[in-house]
Amino acid sequence: MSTALFSLLIFFSVTGITLNHLDWITSSKDPQLWQGELDNTVLEGFTPPATDSLLRWMENKHSLATASNIEWDQDAQEVLLDYPFPAGYAYVIVDVESGQYSIDYQNGSFWQIINDLHKGRHAGQSWAWLIDISAVFMVLFSITGLIILWQNRPKRQVGITLTLLGTGTPILIFFLLVPHLSGV
Numbered sequence: 121m122s123t124a125l126f127s128l129l130i131f132f133s134v135t136g137i138t139l140n141h142l143d144w145i146t147s148s149k150d151p152q153l154w155q156g157e158l159d160n161t162v163l164e165g166f167t168p169p170a171t172d173s174l175l176r177w178m179e180n181k182h183s184l185a186t187a188s189n190i191e192w193d194q195d196a197q198e199v200l201l202d203y204p205f206p207a208g209y210a211y212v213i214v215d216v217e218s219g220q221y222s223i224d225y226q227n228g229s230f231w232q233i234i235n236d237l238h239k240g241r242h243a244g245q246s247w248a249w250l251i252d253i254s255a256v257f258m259v260l261f262s263i264t265g266l267i268i269l270w271q272n273r274p275k276r277q278v279g280i281t282l283t284l285l286g287t288g289t290p291i292l293i294f295f296l297l298v299p300h301l302s303g304v
Contacts, residue, residue, distance in 0.1 A: 125261055128254045135238035138231055145231040151224060158219040168192045168199050168216055175201075182223065184210055186244070206236035206243050 138145060162177045171190055178184045178201065189202040201212040207228025214221040228236070237243055240251050269279040294300070 122261055125254065125257055129258065131234070132238060132254075135234050139235050139238060142235075145235070146229050149227055149229070151226040154223045154225065156221055156223075158214065158221060160219075163216075163219050166216065171199060171201075174199060174214065178212065182210075184212070184223075187212075188242075204242040206241060207232035 158174070159177065162173050166173060175187060175190075178187075184201075184203045187201045187203050189200075191200040192198075193200060197216045199212075199214040199216060201214070203210040203212070208226045210223055210225040212221060212223050237247065240248050266283065269283070270276060272279070
């Protein structure tokens, strides 16, 4: 089990450190703007707010899948599509009358992306499952370690002492040194 978790454990450990020290990480890249024109096939029969053909076209043309928010601004005759992803976004504005569109987008740095993956931020359901499954395996890994420790009589006393110390230290640090609201 430990070998199956090896890479994920290192990943979550390293990103845990980088999340704790965000000042070590370079800032995001500057936002970019891309403009284009929709194919006539998308505009034919396009009647907002029904945006299925537009969404398929954006996915095929720009690899933008799963818009988190779709808005239809009737006054401006625009469709607004929001595509968040780890450490970045793409915001699409489509002028329905002219077929012109613009994509305002930003990509984060490598460290920003893996920090967002650590948190599961805008990473999708598959990544959320990976986080949950790896967490379950880490719990099982820890429990099997305790079982193996319990079976090792010569090292049991030292192991249990270290386990209690490792469990109690964060609790003590929280109550004694971390600001928090108590008595509510």
